[in-house]
Amino acid sequence: MKTINVGIIGGGLMGKEVASALGRWFVLNDYPLKVVLKAVCDINKEALKWYEQIPTIDLLTTDYKALLDSSNVDVVYVALPHHLHEEYYLKVLEAGKDLFAEKPFGINLEAAKIIKNKIDESGRFVRCSSEMPFFPGGQRVIKEILSGRLGKVIEVKAGFCHSSDMDPFKPINWKRQSKFCGDIGVMGDLGMHVMHIPLRMGWKPDRVYAQLQKIVTKRPDGKGGWSECDTWNNAHLSSTISIEGEEVPMLLEMKRLAPGETNSWFIEVFGTEGGVRYSTKDTKVLWTFNREKEQIWQRIDLGFQVPFPTITGGIFEPGFPDCFMQMLAAYFAEREGFLEGRLGCVTPEEAVMSHQVFDAALKSHQSKSAIVIP
Numbered sequence: 075m076k077t078i079n080v081g082i083i084g085g086g087l088m089g090k091e092v093a094s095a096l097g098r099w100f101v102l103n104d105y106p107l108k109v110v111l112k113a114v115c116d117i118n119k120e121a122l123k124w125y126e127q128i129p130t131i132d133l134l135t136t137d138y139k140a141l142l143d144s145s146n147v148d149v150v151y152v153a154l155p156h157h158l159h160e161e162y163y164l165k166v167l168e169a170g171k172d173l174f175a176e177k178p179f180g181i182n183l184e185a186a187k188i189i190k191n192k193i194d195e196s197g198r199f200v201r202c203s204s205e206m207p208f209f210p211g212g213q214r215v216i217k218e219i220l221s222g223r224l225g226k227v228i229e230v231k232a233g234f235c236h237s238s239d240m241d242p243f244k245p246i247n248w249k250r251q252s253k254f255c256g257d258i259g260v261m262g263d264l265g266m267h268v269m270h271i272p273l274r275m276g277w278k279p280d281r282v283y284a285q286l287q288k289i290v291t292k293r294p295d296g297k298g299g300w301s302e303c304d305t306w307n308n309a310h311l312s313s314t315i316s317i318e319g320e321e322v323p324m325l326l327e328m329k330r331l332a333p334g335e336t337n338s339w340f341i342e343v344f345g346t347e348g349g350v351r352y353s354t355k356d357t358k359v360l361w362t363f364n365r366e367k368e369q370i371w372q373r374i375d376l377g378f379q380v381p382f383p384t385i386t387g388g389i390f391e392p393g394f395p396d397c398f399m400q401m402l403a404a405y406f407a408e409r410e411g412f413l414e415g416r417l418g419c420v421t422p423e424e425a426v427m428s429h430q431v432f433d434a435a436l437k438s439h440q441s442k443s444a445i446v447i448p
């Protein structure tokens with residue numbers, strides 16, 4: 075069986091998620107490729123220690139050049155703070171490797187465009203991470219939209235809500251400082267996840283009116299003092315999309331301070347004939363609406379209905395590691411040409427589009443007016 079060798083640059087939270095998915099690749103049934111983790115680079119030696127337990131790895135290094143020079147690495151997953159995306163994504167492409175990038179795909183719109191140009195120049199295969207649409211619920215929402223069953227679309231709502239920042243004493247980290255995570259703040263953190271399905275449906279906003287909030291502006295620095303927390307915590311984007319020549323409102327929410335929400339990703343699409351609603355808050359529940367004599371919302375308990383079949387029983391519940399693995403399976407399937415109509419990962423074009431929306435949102439908030447997106 076063909077084997078694809080993977081290297082990771084940035085062995086923190088998400089580097090470990092990729093290692094975990096690749097470490098149990100054998101759960102995919104009849105997947106025609108082996109995908110193996112071979113090398114990990116992190117500037118922090120302590121972070122590398124965790125990877126010592128993975129037998130397939132033959133290179134653990136603090137030097138990214140050693141990883142990029144390795145002929146044993148075909149695809150590089152980069153999971154670094156946002157201010158490093160442009161620099162490292164370019165290095166990967168210059169080394170002649172394919173890239174699985176993390177969102178937000180550059181710290182701002184300018185960086186995203188530079189990365190996209192380099193991809194076009196290099197011809198390498200690049201996609202960006204966004205795993206939530208690979209939950210069975212996300213997959214069914216796409217199916218419902220594409221079925222045409224919903225009639226004329228009335229409105230779309232999508233969002234991603236966390237409550238991890240509700241604790242004002244949670245110490246600061248790079249994700250709460252603009253110089254590392256970008257002026258787009260929470261939009262860079264959660265926005266790509268929110269926009270993946272809308273953009274794939276062709277629903278790119280034509281204009282946006284944004285309300286951005288900085289709610290907790292200081293956090294413990296972890297050394298007994300306080301640090302400035304200068305990022306946008308919450309973003310409400312009221313946007314307009316065009317469907318069959320008609321303007322349709324699309325509300326997008328990205329929040330780090332959403333009381334009670336741990337990691338709730340949701341999407342709702344309402345039409346004149348039907349509707350669909352899914353939230354990871356109720357992971358296996360899909361709601362569908364039918365306009366009949368009486369108006370009916372139906373609750374369906376979805377099982378393990380994933381695009382790439384696994385050994386897991388069809389009625390069992392999926393979780394974050396499962397949808398993350400399905401996303402990786404989609405990346406390698408698309409790279410090898412056997413995606414066969416299944417949802418693919420976020421493309422570089424879509425990542426740039428998401429940045430256009432976030433950039434317009436910053437301008438909208440500043441000018442307190444709606445901004446037209448070119």
Ligand SMILES: NC(=O)c1ccc[n+]([C@@H]2O[C@H](COP(=O)([O-])OP(=O)(O)OC[C@H]3O[C@@H](n4cnc5c(N)ncnc54)[C@H](O)[C@@H]3O)[C@@H](O)[C@H]2O)c1
Nearest residue numbers: 084085086087088089115116117118121153154176177203
């Ligand atoms: N897809 C998702 O659901 C998801 C979730 C969280 C974060 N992310 C994204 O993943 C990326 C990384 O986030 P994270 O949560 O893993 O961060 P993290 O802080 O947990 O890990 C980053 C790692 O990069 C290392 N690092 C920093 N500079 C480096 C350099 N120059 N060379 C090599 N290693 C370096 C750090 O030591 C750290 O171990 C970000 O783009 C973030 O937005 C995605």
